[in-house]
Amino acid sequence: MSSLPAASYDLRTLLAAWEDGLHAVVELGRRLTPEQWETPTECPGWTCGDIVRHLSWVEAFLAGRQDPHHLVD
Numbered sequence: 001m002s003s004l005p006a007a008s009y010d011l012r013t014l015l016a017a018w019e020d021g022l023h024a025v026v027e028l029g030r031r032l033t034p035e036q037w038e039t040p041t042e043c044p045g046w047t048c049g050d051i052v053r054h055l056s057w058v059e060a061f062l063a064g065r066q067d068p069h070h071l072v073d
Contacts, residue, residue: 025055 029052037049046054061067 022059025052025059028052029056 032048032052037047037052039048040046041048041051043051
């Protein structure tokens with residue numbers, strides 16, 4: 001069990017933190033130059049753009065958005 005007080009789990013606080021995180025990812029995506037999008041990260045094989053795209057996909061999935069149907073060649 002966590003040692004955090006029950007007030008730490010206040011829904012408004014949690015939603016505000018989640019929203020701040022979303023805004024940070026959006027801002028990061030806006031500020032990256034084309035070269036920075038392709039910059040490697042500490043995650044092997046992942047670029048900065050891959051991380052932003054992954055976070056965006058996770059949030060869309062959690063919001064219930066369906067993946068577009070893709071045909072695989």
